[in-house]
Amino acid sequence: MAKEVTDLTTIDLFVDEKRPGRPRTNPFPRNVQVKINKRNQVKRDKNKGLKRVEFKLHHEVFEQLDGLAKDKGVSRSELIESLIIDALASNTNSTK
Structure with missing residues (x-):
């Protein structure tokens, strides 16, 4: 089964993978998080009537x-x- 980055249902299949460093608090990699955050910011700005x-x-x-x-x-x-x-x-x- 292929792992999809944005798929939250298959994340439990990969919990056995040990990684160094602090535990992840977000299931998405950084580049996906940035896209999601930017999309949310654009939506907030649009709701406020702001234009870029x-x-x-x-x-x-x-x-x-x-x-x-x-x-x-x-x-x-x-x-x-x-x-x-x-x-x-x-x-x-x-x-x-």
Whole structure:
């Protein structure tokens, strides 16, 4: 019988295999755990109404952004969101 990584019913067939190190608390290997966790995070974000945006910044701009976020005590994501909201609000006001 072949062992399927995500199959929880056959896990007991392989309990006799001794492995060094601390006991496993999750039946899945790390790469499967990462996929499951990422899928769950995407679902949570979607339920919160969040959308993923990805872009590249020059290193110096990133360092300034990171420093400003630390000074204000917020995450980079929260800081970027607030800067975009402010820019959109001022752009809306200037076009009226």
